[in-house]
Amino acid sequence: MFKSPKSYNEMLPKLNLATGIGTFAYVFVLASCGYIPRIDANRALIPPLDPAYVRLTEWMLSFGIVPFASAVLAYLLSSSFEMHNILSKLIGLRYFWDRFYIVGPLRERVDSHVPLNRVLVRRVMAEFYYKQLKDIDPHFVELFWRYAMQFWMIFEHAFVVAASIVILLFLRPRNLEGPLWYLAIVAALTTAQFFLVTVKKTRDEVRQISTQDVAAYFRGLTTIVRP
Numbered sequence: 001m002f003k004s005p006k007s008y009n010e011m012l013p014k015l016n017l018a019t020g021i022g023t024f025a026y027v028f029v030l031a032s033c034g035y036i037p038r039i040d041a042n043r044a045l046i047p048p049l050d051p052a053y054v055r056l057t058e059w060m061l062s063f064g065i066v067p068f069a070s071a072v073l074a075y076l077l078s079s080s081f082e083m084h085n086i087l088s089k090l091i092g093l094r095y096f097w098d099r100f101y102i103v104g105p106l107r108e109r110v111d112s113h114v115p116l117n118r119v120l121v122r123r124v125m126a127e128f129y130y131k132q133l134k135d136i137d138p139h140f141v142e143l144f145w146r147y148a149m150q151f152w153m154i155f156e157h158a159f160v161v162a163a164s165i166v167i168l169l170f171l172r173p174r175n176l177e178g179p180l181w182y183l184a185i186v187a188a189l190t191t192a193q194f195f196l197v198t199v200k201k202t203r204d205e206v207r208q209i210s211t212q213d214v215a216a217y218f219r220g221l222t223t224i225v226r227p
Contacts, residue, residue, distance in 0.1 A: 004146040020075030136208035
């Protein structure tokens with residue numbers, strides 16, 4: 001869990017698990033603070049038990065099932081649907097990241113004037129960037145994935161918190177000042193981590209790619225896009 005991933009595939013299971021655990025802890029706190037309606041057990045359905053065990057059963061229904069179910073759902077969304085990937089594309093983060101911190105710097109390094117758009121950015125990433133990563137110093141790749149994983153963990157948690165607030169508005173309208181402040185803090189941490197750490201590691205990784213290889217690739221692109 002705490003070992004730094006060396007690739008995207010190594011990062012995914014750690015990200016999925018972190019999202020599940022983080023969701024459990026967050027929803028448990030919500031339930032403990034009274035934001036989630038308590039589940040009152042029908043005592044007729046509970047077998048004869050010592051009063052202490054009855055209270056434990058009621059506690060588990062109120063503070064165990066909902067956080068656990070939420071954690072399982074978040075884990076499934078993260079693992080089966082690559083929640084971070086879908087969300088980042090929906091809000092434009094993936095394109096922003098690729099264009100301004102990967103493809104843009106590569107183009108500027110060789111003084112190319114190829115116009116960048118979504119199609120061309122995807123092409124450069126698929127045809128050139130990902131292949132070039134196999135030939136650079138693994139140290140820079142591992143550093144990138146260490147901090148990229150932390151960014152995606154906070155990123156997915158931010159959306160879990162946002163989704164919970166929307167659900168709570170429909171489930172039980174009340175003062176949601178606490179969750180809203182928490183969302184603001186998580187969103188601020190996500191933004192700060194991205195620009196102060198992950199972007200820097202991205203640039204470090206990009207700088208390791210051979211300038212000669214970059215120039216040769218963009219010369220080919222210039223020929224293709226020229227009228």
